[in-house]
Amino acid sequence: xxxQIATLFASxxxxxxxxxxxxxxxxxxxxxxxxxxxxxSWAQLFKAWIPMQKAVFEWWNDTEGKKLGxxxxxxxxxxxxxxxxxxxxxxxxxxxxxxxxALGGGGADVAALQQRLSKDEVPVFYGTxxxxxxxLPDQWLFQVRPLYAQEWIAALLWYIQKHPEKKPxxxxxxxxxxxxxxxxxxxxxxxxxxxxxxxxxxxxVAKEFTDTNxxxxxxxxxxxxxxxxxxxxxxxxxxxxxxxxxxxxxxxxNIPTLASPHHTIWxxxxxxxxxxxxxxxxxxxxHAPVTDLNHKSYAFFQxxxxxxxxxxxxxxxxTMMALNQSILALRAVEHAVKRVGRDKLSGRAVYEAMFAAxxxxxxxxxxxxxxxxxxxxxxxxKDLKVMIETVQDGKYTVADPNWVPVPADIKKx
Amino acid sequence: MTLPAGxxxxxxxxxxxxxxxxxxxxxxxxxxxxxxxLPLYGGAKIIGSMNVTLIxxxxxxxxxxxxxxxxxxxxxxxxxxxxxxxxxxxxSLHLHAPIYVTLPAAGIxxxxxxxxxxxxxxxxxxxxxxxxxxxxxxxxxxxxxxxxKQWFGQIEGLRLNPVSFLGFDFDTDVRVxxxxxxxxxxxxxxxxxxxxxxxxxxxxxxxxNDNAAxxxxxxxxxxxxxxxxxxxxxxxxxxxxxxxxxxxxxxDMFSLWLSVWYLGMLIVGGMGSILGAIIGxxxxxxxQEFITYFGPWVTEIGILSDVGAEIIFSSMNMLLGCVxxxxxxxxxxxxxxxxxxxxxxxxxxxxxH
Numbered sequence: 001x002x003x004q005i006a007t008l009f010a011s012x013x014x015x016x017x018x019x020x021x022x023x024x025x026x027x028x029x030x031x032x033x034x035x036x037x038x039x040x041s042w043a044q045l046f047k048a049w050i051p052m053q054k055a056v057f058e059w060w061n062d063t064e065g066k067k068l069g070x071x072x073x074x075x076x077x078x079x080x081x082x083x084x085x086x087x088x089x090x091x092x093x094x095x096x097x098x099x100x101x102a103l104g105g106g107g108a109d110v111a112a113l114q115q116r117l118s119k120d121e122v123p124v125f126y127g128t129x130x131x132x133x134x135x136l137p138d139q140w141l142f143q144v145r146p147l148y149a150q151e152w153i154a155a156l157l158w159y160i161q162k163h164p165e166k167k168p169x170x171x172x173x174x175x176x177x178x179x180x181x182x183x184x185x186x187x188x189x190x191x192x193x194x195x196x197x198x199x200x201x202x203x204x205v206a207k208e209f210t211d212t213n214x215x216x217x218x219x220x221x222x223x224x225x226x227x228x229x230x231x232x233x234x235x236x237x238x239x240x241x242x243x244x245x246x247x248x249x250x251x252x253x254n255i256p257t258l259a260s261p262h263h264t265i266w267x268x269x270x271x272x273x274x275x276x277x278x279x280x281x282x283x284x285x286x287h288a289p290v291t292d293l294n295h296k297s298y299a300f301f302q303x304x305x306x307x308x309x310x311x312x313x314x315x316x317x318x319t320m321m322a323l324n325q326s327i328l329a330l331r332a333v334e335h336a337v338k339r340v341g342r343d344k345l346s347g348r349a350v351y352e353a354m355f356a357a358x359x360x361x362x363x364x365x366x367x368x369x370x371x372x373x374x375x376x377x378x379x380x381x382k383d384l385k386v387m388i389e390t391v392q393d394g395k396y397t398v399a400d401p402n403w404v405p406v407p408a409d410i411k412k413x
Numbered sequence: 414m415t416l417p418a419g420x421x422x423x424x425x426x427x428x429x430x431x432x433x434x435x436x437x438x439x440x441x442x443x444x445x446x447x448x449x450x451l452p453l454y455g456g457a458k459i460i461g462s463m464n465v466t467l468i469x470x471x472x473x474x475x476x477x478x479x480x481x482x483x484x485x486x487x488x489x490x491x492x493x494x495x496x497x498x499x500x501x502x503x504x505s506l507h508l509h510a511p512i513y514v515t516l517p518a519a520g521i522x523x524x525x526x527x528x529x530x531x532x533x534x535x536x537x538x539x540x541x542x543x544x545x546x547x548x549x550x551x552x553x554x555x556x557x558x559x560x561x562k563q564w565f566g567q568i569e570g571l572r573l574n575p576v577s578f579l580g581f582d583f584d585t586d587v588r589v590x591x592x593x594x595x596x597x598x599x600x601x602x603x604x605x606x607x608x609x610x611x612x613x614x615x616x617x618x619x620x621x622n623d624n625a626a627x628x629x630x631x632x633x634x635x636x637x638x639x640x641x642x643x644x645x646x647x648x649x650x651x652x653x654x655x656x657x658x659x660x661x662x663x664x665d666m667f668s669l670w671l672s673v674w675y676l677g678m679l680i681v682g683g684m685g686s687i688l689g690a691i692i693g694x695x696x697x698x699x700x701q702e703f704i705t706y707f708g709p710w711v712t713e714i715g716i717l718s719d720v721g722a723e724i725i726f727s728s729m730n731m732l733l734g735c736v737x738x739x740x741x742x743x744x745x746x747x748x749x750x751x752x753x754x755x756x757x758x759x760x761x762x763x764x765x766h
Contacts, residue, residue: 078705083666084465087659089705091461091586107665115572115660119584133569177558179568179665186568 028342029071031097032057032329035105035124037081042106045262048314049127049322050076053103055310056326059303064330068337070345072330079109086112094120100336101125101329101350104141107180110134114141121347123332123354127325129260129285130379131183132413139378142332142354144324144368145286146379146406148260149187149413152233154386154406155258155284158399159231160201168197172206172224172255174217174244175234181212185234190413205229213239221247224255232257238267245277256281261290261317261389265396276394283317286406287324288367289387290316292398296366297323324368331363369403384408417760431605448594452587458706460586466698467593468654470691473678474604475647477690481679482608483640484620485534486542488672489527489549493645495667497523497652499557502571502662503564512576512657516596519653520646526553527645534637550669557664570663573656589658596654600647604687607643616640617685681740683747692748700733 034053036046053074061071075097079086086109093099104110104124117124117140129145145151160169171192175181189204196202206227208220221244224232235241235257241264248254254277257264261283269275288297301323304310335353336345358372371380384406390399422428432438452460476490497519504510504518526549533545557565565571575584576592583592607613618626619636627633656662674697682693744751 082670083659084469084655084671085701085705088462088465088702089458091464092456092458092706095457111570111661111663111666112659177555179558179570179663182558182568 026069027071028069028345029073030100030345031075032072032101032103033093033097033099034074034076034103035079035086035109036076037105037108038076038078039080042081045318046105048316048318051310052304052314052319052322053326055304055308056323056330058308060330064334068334069342070333070337072333074103079105081106081108083108083112090116090120094122100345100347101332103325103329107131110141114139117141121351123347123351125325125329125332127321127323130377131180132187133179133183135377135379135412137376140351141378142328142373143379144321144328144371146381146384147187147410148184149191150384150406150410151260151284151286151386152184152188152258153191153410154384154404155282155388156196156202156231156233157407158388158404159258159282163230166230167202168200169202170205170228170230171202172208172227172229172232173204173234174208174210174220174224174232174240174257175236176212176214176240177209178212181234181236184236187410187413188233191410194411195407195409210240210243212237214243216247217243218247218250221251221253225251225253229255231255233259235259236263238263238271241265241268242271245272249277254279258282258284261285262321265389265391266290266317269391269396274394275391275396278391278396279394280390280392282388282390282399284386284388284404285317285320286369286384286386287320289389289398290320291389291396292401300365300367320367324364327364327367328359328371331359335359429609431602431609452590457586460590462698462702464586464590464593464658466694467590467597468651468658469675469678469698470694471597471600471654472648472651473675473682473694474601474687474690475644475651476675477679477684477687478604478607478616478647479640479644480676481685481689482613482616482620483637483644484616484623485531485637485640485644486539487546487641487644488543488669488676489530489546489553490644490648490675491667491669491671492549492553493523493527493648494652494655494671495553495557495662495664496526496645497649498656498662498667499565499571499652500649501653502573502656505573505576505656506571507563512578515576516650516653519656520649523649523652524642524646527641527648528638531638531641531645534641535634546672547669550667550672553667554664566662570661571656573660573662575660576657583657592657593654596650600650601687601691604647608687612636612639620685677737679747681737681747683749686747686749688752689747689749692752696748697733697737700736704733 036050037043038046057072057074065071077089077093079089090113099122102122102124104126106126106128113124118138123140123142126141126143128143129148129151130143132147132149134141135147160167173185175185192202192204206224206229208223210217210220217240232244232255235244236259241257241259244257245268265275265278265281265283269278288295292298298315301315305312332350332353335357336349339353339356340349354373355375358370361368361370364371369385372382373380374382385403386406388399388404390397416433420434432441451463472490472494476487479485479487500522501515501519504515530546530549534542537545558567575582577583583589615631615636618631619633623633678693678697679690680693681696682691683689740747
C-alpha cells in the first residue's frame, strides 16, 4: 500500500513538473533594447528613467505578459546622446536582440536612426514631446506627447482665458539657438502671428537668445522687461530657467514663464530647494500632473512602489516620461498580439498595431490621455489634451484639475 | 622610411615605392583580404562599428596632415566634416548629383571652409589658433540653422535616400562598409603619398620652424593654408560618407566634442604619422565599442547588476579617460612610436635595441 501511495505521489509530482516545464516553455522572451545615456549630457535624467522603465516592465511581465505568454527583458545600451555612437552600435543591437521594438532616449538617436527604421522594421518609442521637424508621415518613431509648440499654445490660450485683462497678451521669447529650441520658437511664432494676433489675443514683443546653459541672462531679461512682456516662453533647460530667476530677482520683477515641466519649475525648484521664486509660472505637458496625488495615475505609481520596490520619490516630470514611454510601448505589444497572435509578433506587427486601435486612458493607466495614432505623424494628433501646473503660495500644484484641449488649427511650419 | 638591413633601392622607382619588401606586400594583401572578407564572418555588430571607424579614420587622417604634419592646431575638424555632409546631402537631394560629383564637391567645400580658418594660422599659433578653429564649430552650426531652408533644411536638416553608383544602391550596412572601405583606402594611400612628396616635406619644415622654412624659400602662408585645406578636404569626404551612411544630416551631429575625440585619437596614435592616425583611431574606437558592448553585459552579471548601469558605464568611461592620460604621460609620442621600437627590436634581434 505504501509503495502504491509513493508511486501515486511520484506520478503526481512528475505530472506537475511536466506541466510546469511545459508552461515555462511557452513563455516567449524578447530583449527590448533601451538606448540610454549614462555618461552623456542627459545622464542625470536617465538615472531617474531607468528604475521607472524597469518597474513598469516587471509589472507587465507579471501581469499582462504572463497572460499572453510573453516576457520582455530590457537591455540598456549607452548611446551617450551621441549620434555617431548610436549609429555605430545599432546594427549590433539588431543582430543581438532582434528587437520587436526599442525604447529611445532622445534627439541623438532620432537623428541616427530615423532614416533606417522602416527598413529595419523596429518601432522606437519616446517619452518626450515632439518637434515640428519630426512631423512627418510613415515614421517608425512614436512619441507619447504631441509637439512642444502644441502643448504650449494650449497653455497660452488657457492663460489668456484666465487673464482677460491682459489682452493682447505680450509674449517674450527667451531661448537658445539649437535646432530643438528654435523649432518650438518657430512653431509658436507662426501660430501667434497667423491666429492669435489677428484675433487680438496675443502678440510677440521680444525675442532674446542665449546659450543653452547660460550663467547670466540679466541683459536679455532687461530687454524683456523694457518690452513690457506679460509672459516669457522658450526656456528649454533648467540652467536657463535658474539664470532667468536670478535675473528677475536682480531686476526686481517676476514675469511668469511657460514651459515644459522638466525644464523649469520642478528641475530648478529642486535645485534651489524652493518653488517660491516660480510663483505664478506655469508648466504644461500632455500627461498626468505629478502634483496631483489623487490622480489615478498616482495609484498606478504607488502600486509600482509597493510591489516592485520603486523609489517613492520618483514621481516627477522626469520619470513621468519614462513611465509614459514604457506603458505605451507595452500596450502596443498587447495590441499587436491581439491582431496577429503571440507567435507572429514582430516589429512590423507592433508598428501596424499602433494605428489599428486607439490606446485608451484606462489602458495607459491614466498617465496619458487616450491616444489615437495615424500615419501622418509620429505622435497622436487628434483630440489632444494637456495638463497645466503652476506654483501657488510657494507650492507646486495643479493649475487646472481638468485636461485642457489643444486647438486643432495648428498647422505645420 | 627605415628598412631591414640589406634592403636598399637600386632604382628610383624602388626608392619611391610605398611598399618595399615582399613581407610588406604579404602583410598588406593579408590585411586587404581580411577587410574585404570581413562581412562574411564579422556579423552586423562588427560591420556597424567598422563603418563608423572607417569614416572616423578618414577625418582623423586629414587631421593628422593638418596637425601632425602641418603643425596647425585644429579643433574644428568636426565642423569641416559637417560642411562636407551638408554639401553631399544638398547636392544629392536637390540636384540628384551622383556620388562621383558629390564626394569631391563635399571635400572641396569643406576644404574652402577650412582654409578660411586656416588664414588665421598666418598670424596666430597654439592656443590662439585653437580658439579660432573652435569658432569654426559655432560658425558652422549657426550658418546651417540660418541659411535658406531650401538649401540645407535649417533645423529640419537633410534626409537622404541611399546613395547609388551605376544602379547599385548602398542601402545596407555591408554595402556602405565596402563604400567606406574603398574611400578610406584611397584617402590613406593619398595621405601617404602626400607626406612623402615635396608638399609633405614643406609642411613638416613649416611645422618644425616656420621662420627657418621661410628663410629657405617656402611660402609659409601658402603651406599653412594648404595644411588646413587638405585636412578639411579629408573631413569633407568623411562627412559625405557619414551623410550617406546615416542618411540624415543635422548640425547637432557635428559637435566640438567630436573634434576633441579626433584629436585624442591622434595623441594616442602618435602625431606626425599616418600609421599613428590609423592606430589611434582603431584603438580609441575599439575602446569605445568595448564600453558600448561590455557595459550592458556587465550590468547583467549577478552581483554587478545591483551596482547599477550608470556606475558601470561611468566607470568604463573613466577607464577610457585614464587610458588616454596614461598614454600622454608614458608614451607622448603615441602608440606608433612603441610599434616602431618593437619593429626595430625585431629587425636587429638578437642585438639589444
